[in-house]
Amino acid sequence: QVQLVESGGGLVQAGGSLILACAASGRTFRRFAMGWCRQAPGKEREFVAAISWTGRNIYHADSVKGRFTISRDNAKNTVYLQMNSLKPEDTAIYYCAQDRAEFRSIAAQADFAYWGQGTQVTVSS
Numbered sequence: 001q002v003q004l005v006e007s008g009g010g011l012v013q014a015g016g017s018l019i020l021a022c023a024a025s026g027r028t029f030r031r032f033a034m035g036w037c038r039q040a041p042g043k044e045r046e047f048v049a050a051i052s053w054t055g056r057n058i059y060h061a062d063s064v065k066g067r068f069t070i071s072r073d074n075a076k077n078t079v080y081l082q083m084n085s086l087k088p089e090d091t092a093i094y095y096c097a098q099d100r101a102e103f104r105s106i107a108a109q110a111d112f113a114y115w116g117q118g119t120q121v122t123v124s125s
Contacts, residue, residue: 002026002114004096009119012086016123020081022096022116030074033099033107036081038092038121045095047109049081057105064090086123093118 008020020036035050049060049070058070069082079096100113 002098004098004114004116006094006096006116006119009094009121011122011124014086014088014123014125016086017082017084018086018121019083020094020096020119020121022079022081024077024079024096024098027098029077031102033104033111034070034072034079035097035099035107035109035112036070036079036094037097037109037112038090038094039118040089040092043092045109048094050107051079052105053099053103059106083121086121088123088125090121091123092121094121 003025005023012018033052036048037045038048039045047061051058051070051072055072067085072079095118096116097112098114099107099111
């Protein structure tokens with residue numbers, strides 16, 4: 001059974017930084033692309049970032065490009081989201097996700113089959 005457990009959320013002032021972590025278990029982590037999505041109050045869940053199973057291919061949504069960085073440590077079965085220069089509009093629940101298929105170079109939101117419970121990120125102005 002796949003389990004994804006996020007950590008690292010919290011309250012931060014605008015311009016600050018946070019790093020989210022997602023510990024995965026249940027499948028061979030290194031075989032699967034991983035990603036982060038977020039959902040703000042009253043809005044649909046949106047794609048934030050994804051990383052291939054090798055870690056060589058990454059993609060960030062335009063809204064976070066240059067501020068957020070996704071990475072992974074296959075030895076620790078963990079994917080990270082470094083968030084810098086945070087803005088109030090980044091306030092959301094952040095979800096970690098895992099691709100349904102193995103060995104994919106990248107995954108879109110529709111490709112994610114497994115989700116974590118989410119971690120709240122609140123950015124105050």
